[in-house]
Amino acid sequence: MIKAFVFGKFLPFHKGHEAMINFALSKCDFLSVLICSSDKEEISGLIRKSWIEHSFLNTGNIDFEIFDYKENELPNTSVSSSEVSKIWASKFTSLFPGHSLLITSEPYGDYVANFMNIKHIVFDIERKIVPISASKIRADLSLNWPYLSNKTKAFYIKKVVLLGSESTGKTTLTTKLAKHFQVSSVQEAARGIIKNSNAFSIEDLYTVATGHAQKIEKEIAGDNALLIIDTDVHITQSYAMHIFGKQLELPNEIYLTNKADLYLYLNNDVAFIQDGTRLSESERNLLDISHRNTLAKYGISFHEITGNWEDRFRKSIHLIERLLSNTD
Numbered sequence: 001m002i003k004a005f006v007f008g009k010f011l012p013f014h015k016g017h018e019a020m021i022n023f024a025l026s027k028c029d030f031l032s033v034l035i036c037s038s039d040k041e042e043i044s045g046l047i048r049k050s051w052i053e054h055s056f057l058n059t060g061n062i063d064f065e066i067f068d069y070k071e072n073e074l075p076n077t078s079v080s081s082s083e084v085s086k087i088w089a090s091k092f093t094s095l096f097p098g099h100s101l102l103i104t105s106e107p108y109g110d111y112v113a114n115f116m117n118i119k120h121i122v123f124d125i126e127r128k129i130v131p132i133s134a135s136k137i138r139a140d141l142s143l144n145w146p147y148l149s150n151k152t153k154a155f156y157i158k159k160v161v162l163l164g165s166e167s168t169g170k171t172t173l174t175t176k177l178a179k180h181f182q183v184s185s186v187q188e189a190a191r192g193i194i195k196n197s198n199a200f201s202i203e204d205l206y207t208v209a210t211g212h213a214q215k216i217e218k219e220i221a222g223d224n225a226l227l228i229i230d231t232d233v234h235i236t237q238s239y240a241m242h243i244f245g246k247q248l249e250l251p252n253e254i255y256l257t258n259k260a261d262l263y264l265y266l267n268n269d270v271a272f273i274q275d276g277t278r279l280s281e282s283e284r285n286l287l288d289i290s291h292r293n294t295l296a297k298y299g300i301s302f303h304e305i306t307g308n309w310e311d312r313f314r315k316s317i318h319l320i321e322r323l324l325s326n327t328d
Contacts, residue, residue, distance in 0.1 A: 004028035004101035007067075007092070009036055011043060012137055012156065013051040014147045016105070016130035021056070023123045024103040031062045032096060039070045047155065054151035067095065085111030092116060142225045150221040157220055159259070160320055161229045163295070163302060164266030165288035166197065166278045169309060173266070174230040176313055181320065183224040186215045188231035197278050202244045209236045209250055213257040226324065233258040238294040242287055262323045263302035264316055265295075270308070 006024050010017055024031050033052060037045030045066035056062055074091065075084045089112045092102075102113045102120045105127070113120030127133060132147040141156060148156065160177070162170045171187060178185035189212035194200040212233065219227055233254055240248045268288045278284065295302065303319055305312050 001030065002028040002101055003030045003032070003096070003099040004103055005032040005034060005092070005096050005099050006103050007034040007036055009038075009041070009134065010048045010052060011041065011134055012152045013048060013055075013149055014130075014132055014134060014137060014144075014152065015149065016124070016127065016132045016147065017052070017134075018055050018149060019130050020103065020105055020123045021052075021062075024121075025059065025062065027103065027121055028101055029061060032099065033062065033064045034092075034095065035064065035066045037066055037068050038074075038076055039068070040076070051149060051152045051155070055149050065095070067091075081108065082111050084108070086115050088112060089115035145225045146223050153225075154217075154220050156225065158226045158261045158323060159216075159229060160226070160262045160264065160323070161232045161258070161260040162264050162266060162316075163231065163235060163291065164305075165268050165291055166284045167274075168266040168268055168270060169312060170230050170266055172309075173312055173316060174228050177316055177320065178228045180313075180317060181226055181228070183226045183228060184219045184222050185228040186212070186219050186230060188212065189215055190231070190236070200243075202240060202246060202248075205236055205240050205248060206250075209233050209248060209254055212236070213254045216257050226320070229258075229260065232260065234294050234298055234300055235291060237298075238287070238291045241294065242290040262319060263295075263300055264305050264319065265292075265302040266312065267304055267306040269306055 004024055004027060006021060008017065021031070021033060035045045035048050035052070037048065045068060049064050049066055053064055075081075075087060085108050092112065093116050100118050102109060102116070102118055103123055104112075104120065105123050105125050107125065109120045109122060124130065130147070132144060137144045137147060145153070162174050162177075164170050171191075174185050174187065188208075190208045193208050193211060194204050212231070216227070216229060233250065237248055237250075240246050268285060274281070303315075305315050307315070
């Protein structure tokens with residue numbers, strides 16, 4: 001039985017890593033994937049492990065291990081060095097005593113394997129099969145976004161949610177912002193489920209909450225590092241309380257999927273337009289109070305967006321640009 005291992009920081013995990021692991025699986029009977037996580041890195045080994053596991057959910061002959069280490073005890077370098085490789089080889093020998101094969105995409109793989117007295121197979125060392133590296137992604141996340149795995153995208157993506165009562169321009173502004181930033185958007189699921197705000201059931205709201213989360217999950221796996229979303233689960237909860245006096249019992253996964261990096265709340269200081277499917281203007285204003293109370297209950301902080309339609313567009317762009325400029 002041939003046991004092999006691959007190792008790396010996987011920071012972040014990308015399609016090149018995925019291709020290397022699939023190649024390694026074709027060369028052995030059992031594969032160990034070691035996530036090396038130093039004390040100087042902000043993203044934990046557990047998070048990185050979840051990224052990789054998600055891509056190999058149905059693979060039986062593989063396991064994933066986290067190796068937490070301190071950089072003042074083990075050298076942290078990607079440069080090929082015989083001395084550094086010897087130190088790491090000693091550690092790998094203790095971690096994988098029964099493994100006879102190492103697969104890497106790095107020149108130092110030869111050093112490590114020689115010190116361990118095992119075989120080394122190189123995969124795509126020139127990055128021709130998948131032309132990407134973690135360092136390139138870290139240097140420009142947006143440009144290299146398509147190379148991330150879907151689970152990794154869900155961690156890094158920036159989500160902006162537009163909130164507010166009825167007839168405050170959420171749908172129109174969502175579309176305009178997505179076009180301005182040339183990214184994807186998620187329109188509220190309720191539009192395809194509830195035809196009239198004056199006639200729906202609490203079961204409809206459960207359908208809305210589930211459907212909206214599914215729409216977000218689908219777009220997260222897309223080609224953009226920014227996602228503009230019209231409404232979220234807290235607004236659905238607000239409708240449940242305002243109309244039915246009940247709170248929806250929803251799984252935590254729905255809240256996690258809806259969780260955003262920036263919340264923009266559209267004030268109801270614009271003219272009310274009744275299209276025949278909305279609540280009355282007075283009810284719209286009461287719903288605004290309910291929304292704000294619900295957001296406070298869940299600890300959701302937001303930026304108030306006021307003024308005319310152009311003011312709202314301009315203010316929203318400024319806040320989103322500020323969010324993106326703070327991205328590492």
